[in-house]
Amino acid sequence: MFDQVDWQQVWIATTETFHMVIISTIFTAILGIPLGVLLVITDRGHLWENQFIYRTVGLIVNTFRAVPFIVLVLFLFPVSKLLLGTTLGTTAATIPLVAGAAPFYARLVETAIREIDRGVIEAAQVMGASRRFIIAKVLIPEALPAIVSGLTVTCVSLISFSAMAGIVGGGGLGETAYRFGFQSFNDQMLYTCGVLLILLVQIVQGIGDWIARKIDKR
């Protein structure tokens, strides 16, 4: 029943999806966590109150979240061109992916950190801890379970975004499903890629949940 599946193409598509998702997840975390922290500590009455930074970061995050992903991809062609010299290929596709996911993840990180009891932060201040120490040793570790769950959710979104990004030249399971499946009237190919995407999401969610449970000491 799989006689019409081009397994070699499926394998290439799977590695391309992994490529896009892994790289963009890493960069989403690298950008999203500091942005999330910034959105908390620059708020009124917090560790490093700064209305200008708070408003600016908030505006940027909201702007990127407001633009539909597929439009964001088109918007960011010049950025891909500038940074990588091309707008095609899996690596180029990671730029809109990160741009779409990092602001979303920043909001999740912000929420996670705001959940920390203010008294705990105050206790660290009372002990003479510096701002940097509080961020590194209180805010991040105490919010880590939620930061990890947030990254899991974001990673799942990135898998579905990557399928869209693939259509504009990134490759991956999404593009293969569309081009070699849908457009080629090859239903077997279409559904094989779909099932693989579902499996991938299940695995990512399972691993993320397991890690979050492991580090949650509450």
Added chain:
Amino acid sequence: MIQLNRVSKTYLGSKHNEEVVALRDISLTIENGEIFGIVGHSGAGKSTLLRLLNGLEKPTTGSVMIQQQEISNLDNESLRQVRQKIGMIFQHFHLLWSRTVRENIAFPLEIIGLPKAIREQKVTQLLKRVGLIERADAYPSQLSGGEKQRVGIARALANDPTVLLCDEATSALDPETTQSILQLLREIHRDMGITLVLITHEMGVVRSICDRVAVMEAGQIVEMGFVEEVFSNPKHPVTQKFLQMEMHSQDQLISIELKDGFEWANLVKLAQDYRVSLEIVSGRIEAGSKRQSVVIRFIGQEADIEKARAAISVPSRSRG
């Protein structure tokens, strides 16, 4: 020595031009090695007062001196130095969930950048001091309230502070645990000669541990003095009310059926025999009527009260 000189604190309220006065012209001296209690209802300003002592709040006017150092206008860096020598414990403990008991206690030592080996040694000492050595690798979520407060105390003592601030430290604990925590604080005070400043709304806590007490109401200190004096001769209505509340809360009320053979006169005689005074809380005594019930309370030494209570329950049970 902690000195507050004419300290006032006002906040800008939510509406414009509306000032909320938290503290009004407070002057106060707490000697080194003293156990000083601050009592008041919530909103009386006692929390604000405590928070002035480690610079969490800055006074609007007046000065706050700790060990001859004005702390209300220090820059951030100097304030952090000062804070490392002022421990603080909290009603809700404020421990880090993600760290074990041992790691929580090590936290302030990490702040000052102590090498790991010395840190571990110090933490072990502190664990022994507060009696938690066998719980060292537990997480806060696995501890009882009393144990959490012991971790809080160990953490507050890690940098050998000269002052320990206690913010309603026993208010979330049951009476028995409260006593054990107070006992621990007493021992620490005895061994380290540390200055203890505690705020509470429980007069029982003040009675059992403090040398001096200040009673606060509406941002002012309305009464201050040695605990024995204030307790035996409370002058301000707020103090009197606090003391009354404490007595009511102590479950000392005794309900008595007066009958033939055990009348009011017998009760008075019994109180005299056991050297306690008698207070009628409710009920009345009518001449001629034989069957009536009263609710009374004995006042005096605890041991005497116990004996008097025991003596009452014997005849009533034998006839019942």
